[in-house]
Amino acid sequence: MNRFSYSKPQQVSEALQQLSDTGRFIAGGTNLLDLMKENVARPSQLVDINALPLNKIETTQAGGLRIGALVKNSTVAYHPDVERVYPLLAHAILAGASAQLRNMASTGGNLLQRTRCYYFYDVGTPCNKREPGSGCGALEGQNRIHAILGHSEQCIAVHPSDMCVALAALEATVHVSGPSGNRSIPFADFHRLPGDTPHLDTNLAPDEIITAVELPPRGFAENFAYLKLRDRASYAFALVSVAAGLELNGTSIGAARIALGGVAHKPWRCPEVEAALIGKPATEESYRMAADALLQGAVGFEHNRFKIELARRAIVRALSEAAAGVNAQ
Amino acid sequence: MNATPVRQHRPEAESETHSISLLLNGKQVQLTVEPWTTLLDLLREHLNLTGTKKGCDHGQCGACTVLVNGTRINACLSLAVMQDGAEITTIEGLANGDQLHPMQAAFVEQDAFQCGYCTPGQICSAIGMIKEGKAKTRDEIREQMSGNLCRCGAYTNILAAIEQAMPACQGESRE
Ligand SMILES: Cc1cc2nc3c(=O)[nH]c(=O)nc-3n(C[C@H](O)[C@H](O)[C@H](O)COP(=O)(O)OP(=O)(O)OC[C@H]3O[C@@H](n4cnc5c(N)ncnc54)[C@H](O)[C@@H]3O)c2cc1C
Ligand code: FES
Ligand code: FES
Numbered sequence: 001m002n003r004f005s006y007s008k009p010q011q012v013s014e015a016l017q018q019l020s021d022t023g024r025f026i027a028g029g030t031n032l033l034d035l036m037k038e039n040v041a042r043p044s045q046l047v048d049i050n051a052l053p054l055n056k057i058e059t060t061q062a063g064g065l066r067i068g069a070l071v072k073n074s075t076v077a078y079h080p081d082v083e084r085v086y087p088l089l090a091h092a093i094l095a096g097a098s099a100q101l102r103n104m105a106s107t108g109g110n111l112l113q114r115t116r117c118y119y120f121y122d123v124g125t126p127c128n129k130r131e132p133g134s135g136c137g138a139l140e141g142q143n144r145i146h147a148i149l150g151h152s153e154q155c156i157a158v159h160p161s162d163m164c165v166a167l168a169a170l171e172a173t174v175h176v177s178g179p180s181g182n183r184s185i186p187f188a189d190f191h192r193l194p195g196d197t198p199h200l201d202t203n204l205a206p207d208e209i210i211t212a213v214e215l216p217p218r219g220f221a222e223n224f225a226y227l228k229l230r231d232r233a234s235y236a237f238a239l240v241s242v243a244a245g246l247e248l249n250g251t252s253i254g255a256a257r258i259a260l261g262g263v264a265h266k267p268w269r270c271p272e273v274e275a276a277l278i279g280k281p282a283t284e285e286s287y288r289m290a291a292d293a294l295l296q297g298a299v300g301f302e303h304n305r306f307k308i309e310l311a312r313r314a315i316v317r318a319l320s321e322a323a324a325g326v327n328a329q
Numbered sequence: 330m331n332a333t334p335v336r337q338h339r340p341e342a343e344s345e346t347h348s349i350s351l352l353l354n355g356k357q358v359q360l361t362v363e364p365w366t367t368l369l370d371l372l373r374e375h376l377n378l379t380g381t382k383k384g385c386d387h388g389q390c391g392a393c394t395v396l397v398n399g400t401r402i403n404a405c406l407s408l409a410v411m412q413d414g415a416e417i418t419t420i421e422g423l424a425n426g427d428q429l430h431p432m433q434a435a436f437v438e439q440d441a442f443q444c445g446y447c448t449p450g451q452i453c454s455a456i457g458m459i460k461e462g463k464a465k466t467r468d469e470i471r472e473q474m475s476g477n478l479c480r481c482g483a484y485t486n487i488l489a490a491i492e493q494a495m496p497a498c499q500g501e502s503r504e
Contacts, residue, residue, distance in 0.1 A: 001365045002365070003365060004364060004365065005345055005364065006345070006347065006364035006408075006410055008411075008413075026408075026411070028406075028407075029406050029407055029408060029411065030388055030403070030406045033367070033406050033407070033408070034387050034388060034406060037386060037387065046364065046408075048410075048411055050411065074461075078463070097388075097476075098388075098391065098475055098476020098477075099401065099454070099457070099458060099461070099473050099474075099475075099476050100388075100391060100394055100401050100402050100403045100454065100457075100476045101388055101403065101406075101476065103400050103401060103402050103457075104402050104403065104406065104407065233475075234471075234472055234475035235475040235476055
């Protein structure tokens with residue numbers, strides 16, 4: 001690990017003030033320290049944000065839930081309001097990492113965790129995300145875990161989070177603070193596609209801090225599923241994951257949310273596909289139609305073409321499980 | 330990336346150390362640490378508490394699991410300086426004199442190890458898991474213990490040991 005200075009401010013304003021251009025915030029440390037040990041990240045300064053007052057889960061006036069950026073992943077997953085209203089979020093979090101890591105990982109850090117692409121991690125290989133202009137090692141290399149949607153010639157990495165897939169489906173909002181004040185970013189606009197700027201994962205500015213994630217009231221608690229497919233049954237990143245939420249009017253679909261993980265540089269959603277499901281019967285045929293539409297334009301690489309069919313089947317299964325209400329308490 | 334940096338970090342950072350206090354295995358200790366020392370390296374290299382193991386150093390194996398304020402975490406992915414003021418329990422702090430912690434005793438009785446490298450992490454993790462109170466069935470225990478790998482594949486007996494120690498540990502964490 002490189003040498004760096006360290007400070008632990010008590011207030012958000014202090015934290016923003018202390019952060020230098022080559023410094024970074026540290027929350028749980030589970031992603032940043034890992035990357036520092038690999039020399040992928042070399043900050044000159046760490047600003048420890050764990051003493052900031054961003055550790056609460058509160059009900060909002062709108063009837064939703066506001067989760068402070070420092071609330072641990074395990075605390076979110078087991079919070080009674082999350083279990084009751086947003087079980088989709090609880091299931092997604094508990095499908096990720098291990099109990100120890102979830103005890104350390106923060107809400108803000110989870111959003112900002114970086115890709116697990118082998119070439120991003122290996123400083124001896126080219127990677128446009130790590131070193132703009134150096135090339136993409138994965139394009140012609142080992143690309144089994146890589147993207148099938150929204151990739152560019154510059155980068156085919158995927159965002160590895162499970163929690164974010166549920167937050168995308170639930171249409172969360174990310175609250176941030178910066179030197180010029182506060183702003184809110186809709187979840188769909190938070191993460192970016194790689195395009196020709198793959199070094200930028202998100203639209204958060206380097207001098208901004210995440211303060212909270214807000215959930216709107218609608219939680220899809222009756223009809224939801226988080227389906228995660230991976231190489232072992234636990235403690236592994238998703239090859240493909242699906243967060244599905246439905247509202248049913250008798251046997252037809254009243255509302256639908258579908259977000260995919262493990263397939264793109266950000267959680268993948270198509271609001272048009274979800275809108276097209278409204279009024280359709282809650283049957284496998286409708287789900288297959290939605291899956292085909294969601295995966296339209298999917299392009300695989302040498303080792304990951306299997307993900308296209310895997311995603312198709314996963315979408316159908318997740319929607320079927322959601323409709324059957326098998327996960328509801 | 331920014332051509333005109335506004336705020337620079339202080340150059341004296343290279344030699345910076347921080348003073349921290351920990352309640353470590355029941356004893357209050359004052360330490361001076363460099364910011365880049367992980368909690369795991371502090372325990373093993375500076376304090377000679379080598380019971381906590383370094384398997385991967387990347388959060389992938391669980392061998393470094395310790396209890397911080399009663400919660401299980403991976404010591405390899407936390408900085409010592411971030412733990413200022415915390416209560417830390419390692420495998421060395423579990424026994425009461427010569428009397429093993431019920432989880433330690435159960436691991437011995439159930440022969441829940443071969444090489445023993447993962448064992449301190451398994452035991453601390455199991456104690457943390459029971460305190461969390463989310464695992465009741467065998468499948469739930471397996472899932473909740475998935476953050477602790479065992480290269481020797483002693484999983485069957487590890488599960489048996491945890492099941493055996495659970496009632497005694499539950500009594501303890503209620504106190
Ligand atoms: C072995 C292993 C397996 C894993 N498996 C999974 C998995 O299956 N699914 C999954 O979803 N995740 C998985 N993870 C990733 C884990 O969820 C993330 O590492 C964690 O969520 C990051 O949170 P943190 O608080 O530790 O972040 P940190 O490491 O502290 O920070 C990460 C980044 O976010 C920045 N940051 C943190 N908080 C803020 C804030 N409030 N404002 C601005 N910037 C901030 C930091 O500067 C840093 O750049 C795994 C991790 C490991 C090590
Ligand atoms: S050494 Fe910490 S998880 Fe492997
Ligand atoms: S007993 Fe050898 S690694 Fe678990």
